Every structure is written in C-alpha cells, then in structure tokens.
Amino acid sequence: MSPNAFDALSMAEAALPPDLIPLAHRLLSASQVAPPSELKRLLDQGAPAWFQDEDLGWSCLHYAAERREPECLRILLAGGAVWNAVDRWGRTAGEICLSLGDRVGWEMIRNEGVRSEMLHHLLAGPSSSATDSSTNIKLRAEDNSSAGDNLAFLQSKLAWEVGDDGRERVIDADGNGVMMGWEEPLMREHVRLMTSSHPDAQPGGAGISVLNVGYGLGIIDRLFQATEPRPLHHTIIEAHPQVLEHLRAEGVHEWPGVRILEGRWQDWLLDPEKVGEVLAGTPEGSGFGAVFIDTFAEGYDDLKAFFDVLPDILDGEDASFSFWNGLGATNATIYAVSSHLAELHLEDVGMGVKWYDVPIAESLRSEVWKGVRRRYWDLPGYRLPVARLQLH
Numbered sequence: 001m002s003p004n005a006f007d008a009l010s011m012a013e014a015a016l017p018p019d020l021i022p023l024a025h026r027l028l029s030a031s032q033v034a035p036p037s038e039l040k041r042l043l044d045q046g047a048p049a050w051f052q053d054e055d056l057g058w059s060c061l062h063y064a065a066e067r068r069e070p071e072c073l074r075i076l077l078a079g080g081a082v083w084n085a086v087d088r089w090g091r092t093a094g095e096i097c098l099s100l101g102d103r104v105g106w107e108m109i110r111n112e113g114v115r116s117e118m119l120h121h122l123l124a125g126p127s128s129s130a131t132d133s134s135t136n137i138k139l140r141a142e143d144n145s146s147a148g149d150n151l152a153f154l155q156s157k158l159a160w161e162v163g164d165d166g167r168e169r170v171i172d173a174d175g176n177g178v179m180m181g182w183e184e185p186l187m188r189e190h191v192r193l194m195t196s197s198h199p200d201a202q203p204g205g206a207g208i209s210v211l212n213v214g215y216g217l218g219i220i221d222r223l224f225q226a227t228e229p230r231p232l233h234h235t236i237i238e239a240h241p242q243v244l245e246h247l248r249a250e251g252v253h254e255w256p257g258v259r260i261l262e263g264r265w266q267d268w269l270l271d272p273e274k275v276g277e278v279l280a281g282t283p284e285g286s287g288f289g290a291v292f293i294d295t296f297a298e299g300y301d302d303l304k305a306f307f308d309v310l311p312d313i314l315d316g317e318d319a320s321f322s323f324w325n326g327l328g329a330t331n332a333t334i335y336a337v338s339s340h341l342a343e344l345h346l347e348d349v350g351m352g353v354k355w356y357d358v359p360i361a362e363s364l365r366s367e368v369w370k371g372v373r374r375r376y377w378d379l380p381g382y383r384l385p386v387a388r389l390q391l392h
C-alpha cells in the first residue's frame, strides 16, 4: 500500500461528522457478527459503508467477507460499500473471499466491481484523451510518478540494464520497470495465439500485416519477425525518443516490411486523416491481420479509446487483436474486474474475446523485481486476451 493510502486510513475518522463516528464503528462490529437485518438497520440510519478501521484498514465488506454470508455482502454492497477498498496489505474484500475459498462471495464483489466500473464509464461519457481518466485501473503501475502519467513518462530518461534474473530490462527515471525480459514467454504466447488461426499466417501462406504499438525491448516485434511465414508488413508505433533511438541503432527500421511510425498512438490513430495514412501504408490498404498494444503509464481509459479504433484498422474476421493484460495485476479481484470490463467494452465495438490462462512461475514473480521501485505483477496467472471482429 502506498504511504498516501496509509495516511488516508488514519484520516478516515477525521473526515466523518462527529455524530457518524459511533455509527461507523457499530457497522464495522456488526459486519463481523450481527444478523443481516442489523446491517440494513445501521445503513438506513446513515452508517458510512466506506469507512475503514485504523488497525487493519478493513472496511465492513472485509469483515463481512470473513463471515462467508453472501446476504451480508449483498446488503453492504447495496448500501454503498466500496468493492475495491484495500486494507493495509493491499487486499480487497474479494481477496478475503478468495483466501477462504468463498467463490459465491467473491463473485458478488467482482460483479459489483464490473457494474460500478461500467456505470462510471457510462457517466463519464466517451473519453478521448490519455489524461481524461475516469477509472483508477492502471496497466503497469499505480502511482503518480512518471509511471502514472504518459506525457511525463515520454519525457523521462530511460536506462537499459540487466536485472538480477539475467534478463534485459528498461527502467524509467523513477526506477519503475518499463519493460522487463521476464515477460518474453507471455509475448511468445501472444504471438502464437494471434497468428495460429489466420489462414495467411500458416506455413506457405503470404504472411499478414502486423501492427505493434510500443516497442520497449522489441521482444514481441522479434517474435513476430520469427514467425513462418514472416509478416508481409509490420508497422511499429513508438513514442519515446530514447526508445526510437535505440531501435534505429538496432537496425529495426531496416527489417524487411517494417515501417516505424514515430509518436504517440493517439496522434496516429485518433485522428481519422492519420488513420488513413496508417492504413495506406499496408499492402492493399486493407488494414492489419494482427494488432497488439502494450504501452506504459497509460490507464484503462486509454486502452478503451484504442478499442474504439479497432473496427477501422483490423482486416476482417480472421484478424486478431490482443493487448498486454496488466490491468490491476497487483490484486486478483481488481484484475478480474478489469479483464471483464475489457471484454464488455470490446463487445461494444463488435468484438468477441477468448481468454487463455497462462501460469507464471513463482521464480519469475519474486526474483525479477530486485532494484525495481514498484511491482506491477503479483498474480500466479496471466489472462491472455485474443479478440476478433464478429461480423455476423
């Protein structure tokens, strides 16, 4: 948990009108033992369901989760309990349910998360810029350093180094991991699953047009280049000046069929004229057979804005889209909610998603973070999405 969240907990009581303080504590106690009707009575009296105690940072929902009584969870959620409030260890009430094997309770909390995030997006309306954030779900990090702000990140100084796990990584000026070599097996799965069923990507086929947004260490671009057949065409959009320098030094722009588009993907793909330019550079101008996005310091809203462009740039039903699914990946419940949210928003643009569960070895989860400011991954499994347009 960040120092800010810690302070926020100790200030929770100070934020309450004095007459609500006893009621807030009564609701916390009642959530541990009292019958559901008592919870309802306290909420009706105005007990604040968002309140968290100072000891554990637990909310009424955490305490109710420990009881394994779905009716208590239902009443508290209906009464304003916050589905993603985290305790001093960064756990939501959903994690309490998971640790007790309470699937029913966990699903109630996850469903509430999906509902409230959907509502949030509906109320916020269409978002068109990276800074217009209507959700807290972050792709790789959770703070306000350069990892939390795309424009600041793009101006920050990067360093290429080899981590304790012996793999190359890119670190930003605040010590956040921008791209880390441990992700290679996941990138390999992305490429395999995105190309496995496209007729032109099979041995002897003509090859497909690939669009990759975010070069990083170039892992996925190399993997695409190593497919048989090779891509017929391969566009890379990259915005960080140092990464661009790096990839030119590596000669990436000279790979056959490769085109580098310098700048933010928002500049290339959110302006209809520029989209025309991007498409015109593909063979026959018909768009891409595989599109992948993996940027840095962007949030869910940016990803959602990218979803909206997909119907214009994908080349028919065989074409696939995938993204680095790092949404909320420090917490199992938030990860499940954000994955589900992505699925619903992809459905909104006419795409169906298939999810593939890829396990992540414990060794990968512990060793690699030495010398990195903030873990962006803390889960035993990765949910890999592959989406396709559903044209009928």
Ligand SMILES: C[S@@+](CC[C@H](N)C(=O)[O-])C[C@H]1O[C@@H](n2cnc3c(N)ncnc32)[C@H](O)[C@@H]1O
Residues within 6 Å of the ligand: 150, 178, 179, 187, 213, 214, 215, 216, 217, 218, 219, 220, 221, 237, 238, 239, 240, 243, 263, 264, 265, 266, 294, 295, 296, 297
């Ligand atoms: C996590 S790395 C990508 C790693 C890559 N998938 C690989 O396999 O090595 C993120 C990359 O996205 C770039 N990036 C960040 N924001 C961007 C934006 N708005 N538009 C284009 N590129 C961006 C960063 O400079 C960085 O090179």
